[in-house]
Amino acid sequence: MEKQETSMESIPLLTPYTMKIFNLSHRVVLAPLSRLRSYNFTAQPHAMLYYKQRTTKGGFLINEASGISDTAQGLPNTPGIWMKEHVEAWRPIVDGVHEIGGIFFCQLWHSGRVSHTNFQPNGQSPISSTNKPILNQQFIGDSGCADSQYSPPHRLTIEEISGVVNDFRTAARNAIHARFDGVEIHGANGYLIDQFMKDQVNDRTDHYGGCLENRCRFPLEVVRAISNEIGAERVGIRLSPFANYIESGDSDPHSLGVFMAESLSPLGIAYCHVIEPRMVTQFERVETLNSLWSMRNAFKGTFIVAGGYYEREEANRVIENGEADLVAFGRAFLANPDLPKRFRLNARLNKYDRSTFYTDDPVVGYTDYPFLED
Secondary structure, X not given: OOOOXXXXXXXXXXXXXXXXXXXXXXXXXXXXXXXXXXXXXXXXXXXXXXXXXXXXXXXEEEOOOEEOOOOOOOOOOOOEOOOHHHHHHHHHHHHHHHHHOOEEEEEEEXXXXXXXXXXXXXXXXXXXXXXXXXXXXXXXXXXXXXXXXXXXXXXXXXXXXXXXXXXXXXXXXXXXXXXXXXXXXXXXXXOHHXXXXXXXXXXXXXXXXXXXXXXXXHHHHHHHHHHHHHOHHHEXXXXXXXXXXXXXXXXXXXXXXXXXXXXXXXXXXOEEEEEOOOEOOOOOEOOOOOOOHHHHHHOOOEEXXXXXXXXXXXXXXXXXXXXXXXXXXXXXXXXXXXXXXXXXXXXXXXXXXXXXOOOOOOOXXXXXXXXXXX
C-alpha cells in the first residue's frame, strides 16, 4: 500500500471545525447512504459494525435515510424511526458510535411518490405534492408484483400536510430518544420534500404551490417544527436544487437554492448540506458552469457539500477556498472505512463495488472492505 505521511496542518480536510455545539476533529463527513440491510424496516445489529468502522473521535456521520412514518418507505429493507421498536433497535448502534467519540445524526426521510402501493399501509397510494406519477423510470425496489412502475400518488390535502409535518416532528423526537445527536431532514433526491419544492412536480394551486415561496412552505414548516422540538442546533437539511433525480427538476434551480438558503439562515440550524450541480442523477457526473457559491454566501451557518467527491485533492481545495466547511463522502467512505486516515497518509483508496451497494447481505459490500492494516 503506497502512502506518504503529511502534516495535519497541510490537509484542510483534517483540520478541526466547530458546528454549533459540536466540536469536530476533521471535516470528512460520512454521507447518508441507503444500504438496504434493515430487515422489516428495522435497523439490524450488523449496522453497529458498519458505522463503528467508519467512526473516528470527533468525526461526523449521517445515517442512512430513515422513514418517518408507515407511509414513508419507498425501498426494501430501509430503516424506520417512527416506532418504539425502531428507536430501541437504533440505540445500541448509536451508542457504538458514541463509544468511539463520533457525532451521529439521523437522516429523516419520506419517499413521497417514489414508492409503490405494496410498500404502503393497506395498499394505499403513495403521497406527494401532486397526483402526477413518475412515468419514465422503473420502480427500483422489489414491489412483489409484475408491475414495475411507480404507483400513481395521492395529492396531499392541506390538512394531511399538517399531519406529515407532525410525523417529521415525532420522528425527530424519536431520533433523540434513540440517542442520536441530531437529525438531517432529507429534502433532496426527488423525495417528498423535493417534490414540493420543484416546479416540474408541484402543480398545486393552493398556498403550497405556484410561486417559489409557496413551494418552499412545506420544507420550511418541517424545519421549524423539528427545530422547536429538539433545538435548531441539532437540525440539518440536505438539498439538491440543481438535480433532476426521479423526474424532480426545477426550471430555475439557482433561485430555488438561494431562496432556501436565505430562508434557512435565520432559523439557526446546524447546517445546510447541498449536492453539487454536477450530480444531475444518482451516478452521473456532468460538466456544468453552475456552482453553489450563491447558496454558500446566502447561508450563514455550516455549509456541507456532496456529490462526486472521491480523492482528497478536490475536497481539500473547496475547504481551502472557502466554498464549504465540510465535505460529505459517499462511495469513498463506503469502500474505505478508514477514509480520514487514508487522507492523512495520502494512501491509495480501495475501489468500490457498485454491484454490492444495494444488496441485503449483512457483510458483503458492507463491512468487508479492508482497512490499511489489512
